[in-house]
Structures are given as C-alpha cells and as structure tokens.
Amino acid sequence: MTKVDTRAVRRAIKLLQMDKAGFFWSVMAGAAGLGCSVGLAAVSAWLIARASQMPPVLDLAVATTAVRALGIGKAVFRYVNRIASHRVALYGMSSLRTSVYDSLADSDTDVVTSIRRGDLLARTGKDIDTVGDLVVRALMPAAVALVVSMLSVGIVGALSPMIGALLLVCLLLSGLVGPLFAMRGASLAESAQIVDRAELSAQSLAMLESASELRISGRLNAMEAATAATERRIFKNRDSAARPTALAAAIDLGAMGIAVIGALLIGSQQVAAGTLTGVELAVVVLTPLAAFEATQVMAMAAVQLVRSSGAATRILDLIDTAEAKHALPATPPDHEETGLVVDELVIGWPDAPSIAGPLTINIQRGQTLAIVGPSGIGKSTLLYTLAGMLHPHSGSVRIDGKEISRLTRTEVSNVLTLTAEDAHVFETTVLENIRVARGDVSEEEATELLGRVGLSQWLSELPQGINTMLGENAANISGGERRRLLMARALASRADFLLLDEPGEHLDGETADRLIRDLLALGGDRTVILVTHRLTPLDVADRVVVLSEKDGETVVTAAGTHEELMATVPEYRWSTRRES
Structure with missing residues (x-):
C-alpha cells in the first residue's frame, strides 16, 4: 500500500x-x-x-x-x-x-x-x-x-x-x-x-x-x-x-x-x-x-x-x-441587482462540448418567463444550469446578485426549486410524494394543491384518498397524472423561483394549456421559469424567450411578450396557429 x-x-x-x-x-x-x-x-x-x-x-x-x-x-x-x-x-x-x-x-x-x-x-x-x-x-x-x-x-x-x-x-x-x-x-x-x-x-x-x-x-x-x-x-x-x-x-x-x-x-x-x-x-x-x-x-x-x-x-x-469548492470565496453579491440574471452564459454537460450560448436573459422577481425552441436545442440543459445543477462552461447565473454556482445545495433549495421532466415519484403515499418538497404539508394543503393542478376528480377516485400508496415510479398512474402530481409538489415548495421542465408533457392540448396558464398565473407571488413546447398558453407570460440555432450555435433569437412575438416572428406565429 x-x-x-x-x-x-x-x-x-x-x-x-x-x-x-x-x-x-x-x-x-x-x-x-x-x-x-x-x-x-x-x-x-x-x-x-x-x-x-x-x-x-x-x-x-x-x-x-x-x-x-x-x-x-x-x-x-x-x-x-x-x-x-x-x-x-x-x-x-x-x-x-x-x-x-x-x-x-x-x-x-x-x-x-x-x-x-x-x-x-x-x-x-x-x-x-x-x-x-x-x-x-x-x-x-x-x-x-x-x-x-x-x-x-x-x-x-x-x-x-x-x-x-x-x-x-x-x-x-x-x-x-x-x-x-x-x-x-x-x-x-x-x-x-x-x-x-x-x-x-x-x-x-x-x-x-x-x-x-x-x-x-x-x-x-x-x-x-x-x-x-x-x-x-x-x-x-x-x-x-x-x-x-x-x-x-x-x-x-x-x-x-x-x-x-x-x-x-x-x-x-x-x-x-x-x-x-x-x-x-x-x-x-x-x-x-x-x-x-x-x-x-x-x-x-x-x-x-x-x-x-x-x-x-x-x-x-x-x-x-x-x-474544497465550498471553501472557495464567494463572489460578493451585487446588492443593486435583483431577480435572476443570465450573463453571457455558455452551457453544456461536464467534459463535453458546449451546446448553447452565449445567452443573456434577465427576469425580475415576481415575473414569469417561458423558454421555447425546437427539441434537442438545449432548453432543459439551460434549466439545469439555471438551477445550479450544471456548472456553466463560461458566463454566470446570478440570483439577487449572488452567483448560483457558489451557493450550497441547501441555500439553493431555499430560494429555487426545479421540477425536471423525469423527476422521481416515490413508492409511497400521494401525501408523502408532495411532502418531498416540504415536510410539513398538511392533508388539507395537499388536497388544495392537487386541485390547483386538476387532480381533484382523480383524488376522489383513489381508494384511500390522499393516503393511497403509489407504485414504484408511479407505475400505476397515467403519464398525465404523474406530471400534474409533480406540479403539485413544485407548488408545495416555499422557494421563490420555480423552474419547470415541460409541465404540459403527456397531457392533451386543452389540459396542458390550462395547467401552464395556472402556473404562469403564480407570477407576483413567485418567479416562474418554464420550458415548454406549447405556445398557445403563453399569452399570460410576462416574457417569452425563443431559442434557435444560428451558425451552428444555440442562441436567443427573439424575446418579448407573446403578442410581440406573434407580430414580429413569423415562425412563432405559424407554430401558435398550428396548435389552435
């Protein structure tokens, strides 16, 4: 030895x-x-x-x-x-x-x-x-x-x-x-x-x-x-x-x-x-x-x-x-800066080429932001980087002037929560699955949260209601019910910033649009940033960012309100009308 x-x-x-x-x-x-x-x-x-x-x-x-x-x-x-x-x-x-x-x-x-x-x-x-x-x-x-x-x-x-x-x-x-x-x-x-x-x-x-x-x-x-x-x-x-x-x-x-x-x-x-x-x-x-x-x-x-x-x-x-990383000196916060600031951000997975950037985005507290773009362009990777789960290849992500990569996981979880598309559903009761986000959620609160995401009828049909056991990784519920359960878990969190990856996935168009509008309506109390393929419900978002490929790199090609993009971006207008 x-x-x-x-x-x-x-x-x-x-x-x-x-x-x-x-x-x-x-x-x-x-x-x-x-x-x-x-x-x-x-x-x-x-x-x-x-x-x-x-x-x-x-x-x-x-x-x-x-x-x-x-x-x-x-x-x-x-x-x-x-x-x-x-x-x-x-x-x-x-x-x-x-x-x-x-x-x-x-x-x-x-x-x-x-x-x-x-x-x-x-x-x-x-x-x-x-x-x-x-x-x-x-x-x-x-x-x-x-x-x-x-x-x-x-x-x-x-x-x-x-x-x-x-x-x-x-x-x-x-x-x-x-x-x-x-x-x-x-x-x-x-x-x-x-x-x-x-x-x-x-x-x-x-x-x-x-x-x-x-x-x-x-x-x-x-x-x-x-x-x-x-x-x-x-x-x-x-x-x-x-x-x-x-x-x-x-x-x-x-x-x-x-x-x-x-x-x-x-x-x-x-x-x-x-x-x-x-x-x-x-x-x-x-x-x-x-x-x-x-x-x-x-x-x-x-x-x-x-x-x-x-x-x-x-x-x-x-x-x-x-x-060692925890011991590194943190970047002094800019007390004049509020909200979430993405500054010249280049993203990608560790030990792999970058897939998008440089990106610059600014969203104030209480606003809602939707990120849209073709599949495989890096939207989810951007969301993971905003959540601090991936380190930027260059540039920075800051919340209220504090660089997120310098925060501990506990500090990040207090201010931000991410619900990934493949987030895990545990083999336990419906109530305990919601309590993953916050351990003191009561049965009444959990029932109200499930109602907000459209699961009231589903809950009433369960044999033991909120205390019904779910199978391993939610094998005994549909994909749409699983997505809405994950949204209820996200809403249970006390974090000010909610990051949501494809909340309308596996839902029919009408249900997906209704759920996305409900989530975007949280603006004011919370800052909501979501990745979605659905464009129709984004008329209630404060801001929409469009990611596209340009000269072999993913960049922000358009940004503004839904109405502004409908008026100025033909591809966005065409995709929205196709949904309708």
Missing part, C-alpha cells in the same frame, strides 16, 4: 466513528471462539493420548467435560463475534454515509452533477460498503489472529520452548509473509476493479434509463459492447487477484506443515531425551493444526485492506472536492 492509501484508510476509519468498546468485545468474542478451537485441539490431544494409557476414569472426567464446554463455547462465541462485529461495521457505514451526504449537501451545487450518476451511486453505495467491510474482514480478523497466535504459542511453549519458537516463526510466515504477497499481487488488480465496477454501474444505469434513445440513435449495440468489455476486464482482474491469494494460501498450508512436522521431529527427540512425555508430544503436535485457523484468513484480510483503501480514496476524493 502507498502512503496515499494508508492515509485514506486512516481517514476513513475516523469517519466510520467506530464504537471502540464494541470493536474490543467483538475481538474478544472472536478470540474466545478461536481460542476454544485451540483449546479443544490441545485438550482432545491430551485426552486421547492419556486415555491410551488406560488410567482411572476419574482422571479423564475433567478433560471430558472441558471438551464439551469448549465445543459449545466455540459456537456461542463465534455467534457473539458475528453480531458484535457486524453491529460495529453497520453503524460505521451509516456514519460514513452520513458524512458523505453532509459534505455534498453543503457543497456547491455542481459537485454532484459533475459526476456520472452511476459513478456517484457506486461511491455512496458499494464503496462505502467496502470500507465498512474493513472492520469485519480485515481489522477484526487481524486482531483475533494476534490474540489466538499468542495463546497458541503460549500453550506449546509452556511444554516445549523450542517447538513454541518454531510455531511462532511459522505463524509469522503464514500471518505476515503470505498476506504481503497477496497485497502486492492484488493491489493493481483490485484498484482497477474499483474503477471498472464504477464504470459498469454508470454504463448499466445509462442503458436502463435511456434504452429507447440509445436504440433510436443506433448506439445501443455499442453501449452493450462497451459494457461487455468492462465485465471482461472485471473478470480478468479478479483472476489476477486470485493468483497471489492462492500463493498466500499455499504459504499458509506449507507453514502449518512445517510446524506440525517440526514439532513431531523435535518432540520425538525430546521424548527420547526424557524432557517431554508422550502425552505432551500429542499436545504440541496437534495444537498447531488449530492455531493456523487464525492466520489462514489473513490473506483475504490483506486483499480486503487493498480493496477498502481504494474505495476510501474514491470516497475521500468526493468529500475533499465538495469541501
């Missing part, structure tokens, strides 16, 4: 906030369980050897009882060890995940959106689980192995110091040398696997969510081939990591053989010399067989340490990025 990996593991352990007392008791329980195995081997060896001498039965009574007690204790202590160690690990993962979420919540808004969703899912899911496995599969087994090895060497050394020294050397060979081979061999393979698993998550998520678009664009086969190539790399790296692990297992087996054979040879000479009895010889020969049970897991513990260090590095990179 490099110094970077070591520092990452230490920081991750601190973020796990491990219960030290719980970890101690889990180690003690694990050591007691393996100690019972060692004791069982030693006592059984003594009992068999002593019984062969045909002593009085009472001489064997204590040993017989001990065998039974150690056999039961082995199972009991191992069960307690599993409970205690997993409790420590699970609570630690919860603490680490909370720390990651807290850092992201307090970071600039583009930190999360600059990472692919599949990669972000891998870092906050699988990577955190891998760091948590550090407790159960690396730290705890290492501590248990240390305790049990000392116990085993103590038992054997008390009978024969020479054999005890040999056992100590063999245990070090099995518990340190073998795992070092496993670590060195697994380091590159495991590091590559972490990256490949994150890539596979991103590719799989993209295919699940965008299968139709990929099929239409002819890119589905290429995406499937890329996913298959990633899986092949994972299998190859897994096989590469298995070879040094197998070598470590061979070293462990060889060390155990050396210990047993060496104990037999040395013990035989000591028996001949009269310094060791035959019964004691059986004990020193058979006890190492159980002692190596503690060290044989050290190779996998070493590999787990490598895995956890790589996962910890990825998680801490995310935290450090969030904290």
Whole structure:
C-alpha cells in the first residue's frame, strides 16, 4: 500500500466513528471462539493420548467435560463475534454515509452533477460498503489472529520452548509473509476493479434509463459492447487477484506443515531425551493444526485492506472536492441587482462540448418567463444550469446578485426549486410524494394543491384518498397524472423561483394549456421559469424567450411578450396557429 492509501484508510476509519468498546468485545468474542478451537485441539490431544494409557476414569472426567464446554463455547462465541462485529461495521457505514451526504449537501451545487450518476451511486453505495467491510474482514480478523497466535504459542511453549519458537516463526510466515504477497499481487488488480465496477454501474444505469434513445440513435449495440468489455476486464482482474491469494494460501498450508512436522521431529527427540512425555508430544503436535485457523484468513484480510483503501480514496476524493469548492470565496453579491440574471452564459454537460450560448436573459422577481425552441436545442440543459445543477462552461447565473454556482445545495433549495421532466415519484403515499418538497404539508394543503393542478376528480377516485400508496415510479398512474402530481409538489415548495421542465408533457392540448396558464398565473407571488413546447398558453407570460440555432450555435433569437412575438416572428406565429 502507498502512503496515499494508508492515509485514506486512516481517514476513513475516523469517519466510520467506530464504537471502540464494541470493536474490543467483538475481538474478544472472536478470540474466545478461536481460542476454544485451540483449546479443544490441545485438550482432545491430551485426552486421547492419556486415555491410551488406560488410567482411572476419574482422571479423564475433567478433560471430558472441558471438551464439551469448549465445543459449545466455540459456537456461542463465534455467534457473539458475528453480531458484535457486524453491529460495529453497520453503524460505521451509516456514519460514513452520513458524512458523505453532509459534505455534498453543503457543497456547491455542481459537485454532484459533475459526476456520472452511476459513478456517484457506486461511491455512496458499494464503496462505502467496502470500507465498512474493513472492520469485519480485515481489522477484526487481524486482531483475533494476534490474540489466538499468542495463546497458541503460549500453550506449546509452556511444554516445549523450542517447538513454541518454531510455531511462532511459522505463524509469522503464514500471518505476515503470505498476506504481503497477496497485497502486492492484488493491489493493481483490485484498484482497477474499483474503477471498472464504477464504470459498469454508470454504463448499466445509462442503458436502463435511456434504452429507447440509445436504440433510436443506433448506439445501443455499442453501449452493450462497451459494457461487455468492462465485465471482461472485471473478470480478468479478479483472476489476477486470485493468483497471489492462492500463493498466500499455499504459504499458509506449507507453514502449518512445517510446524506440525517440526514439532513431531523435535518432540520425538525430546521424548527420547526424557524432557517431554508422550502425552505432551500429542499436545504440541496437534495444537498447531488449530492455531493456523487464525492466520489462514489473513490473506483475504490483506486483499480486503487493498480493496477498502481504494474505495476510501474514491470516497475521500468526493468529500475533499465538495469541501474544497465550498471553501472557495464567494463572489460578493451585487446588492443593486435583483431577480435572476443570465450573463453571457455558455452551457453544456461536464467534459463535453458546449451546446448553447452565449445567452443573456434577465427576469425580475415576481415575473414569469417561458423558454421555447425546437427539441434537442438545449432548453432543459439551460434549466439545469439555471438551477445550479450544471456548472456553466463560461458566463454566470446570478440570483439577487449572488452567483448560483457558489451557493450550497441547501441555500439553493431555499430560494429555487426545479421540477425536471423525469423527476422521481416515490413508492409511497400521494401525501408523502408532495411532502418531498416540504415536510410539513398538511392533508388539507395537499388536497388544495392537487386541485390547483386538476387532480381533484382523480383524488376522489383513489381508494384511500390522499393516503393511497403509489407504485414504484408511479407505475400505476397515467403519464398525465404523474406530471400534474409533480406540479403539485413544485407548488408545495416555499422557494421563490420555480423552474419547470415541460409541465404540459403527456397531457392533451386543452389540459396542458390550462395547467401552464395556472402556473404562469403564480407570477407576483413567485418567479416562474418554464420550458415548454406549447405556445398557445403563453399569452399570460410576462416574457417569452425563443431559442434557435444560428451558425451552428444555440442562441436567443427573439424575446418579448407573446403578442410581440406573434407580430414580429413569423415562425412563432405559424407554430401558435398550428396548435389552435
């Protein structure tokens, strides 16, 4: 492991906030369980050897009882060890995940959106689980192995110091040398696997969510081939990591053989010399067989340490990025500037060419703005940039003089809310889906909001009204009902700026126009900015911005009221009349 990996593991352990007392008791329980195995081997060896001498039965009574007690204790202590160690690990993962979420919540808004969703899912899911496995599969087994090895060497050394020294050397060979081979061999393979698993998550998520678009664009086969190539790399790296692990297992087996054979040879000479009895010889020969049970897991513990260090590095990179961006000095607000100002804005997705700009738009508080234009021209991307979810390629977006990319997600959510076209509907009640925007929404408020978006009749027909459970991602309601439910959620927010992406999608023309007019009528109380294909209801908007392609770039080609655009822009007038 490099110094970077070591520092990452230490920081991750601190973020796990491990219960030290719980970890101690889990180690003690694990050591007691393996100690019972060692004791069982030693006592059984003594009992068999002593019984062969045909002593009085009472001489064997204590040993017989001990065998039974150690056999039961082995199972009991191992069960307690599993409970205690997993409790420590699970609570630690919860603490680490909370720390990651807290850092992201307090970071600039583009930190999360600059990472692919599949990669972000891998870092906050699988990577955190891998760091948590550090407790159960690396730290705890290492501590248990240390305790049990000392116990085993103590038992054997008390009978024969020479054999005890040999056992100590063999245990070090099995518990340190073998795992070092496993670590060195697994380091590159495991590091590559972490990256490949994150890539596979991103590719799989993209295919699940965008299968139709990929099929239409002819890119589905290429995406499937890329996913298959990633899986092949994972299998190859897994096989590469298995070879040094197998070598470590061979070293462990060889060390155990050396210990047993060496104990037999040395013990035989000591028996001949009269310094060791035959019964004691059986004990020193058979006890190492159980002692190596503690060290044989050290190779996998070493590999787990490598895995956890790589996962910890990825998680801490995310935290450090969030904290570094949050620590940047904010642009001093212009107190004379009010409303939302888009200044020479060039937009696009991270690590991709810009798709629109430069754009300049100004909307005062309480006004309503509609953004229209052909499909695929960048309207939704513009909306995500206005919401701070995408960082501008150049230019700026300011609310009341404050640059939105410098605000934390919490600060942004207090002043602005975005309802995307693919916003999620959760598998819970209608009421709780609306409470996503504001947790203190009452049933009466939710019913009134649903009525404002035209869902009164739908609500009255539900079996349990506002408390009816919805299926996963609203699978049991129509597309139009889903859109209106999302609009009700947007209205529940206390944010002053409402950003809405295609609120009339999946609705018939008359219903869509009525909903859009209702949303635009909120002007005065709130600032409404919406993207839409419908032009007819925009006669109630304060301002309409038309995006078009000019010389290969998306720019604002017209802006004004609906009436002004009808009078001066032939294409706008023609499209509006076609709707009618």
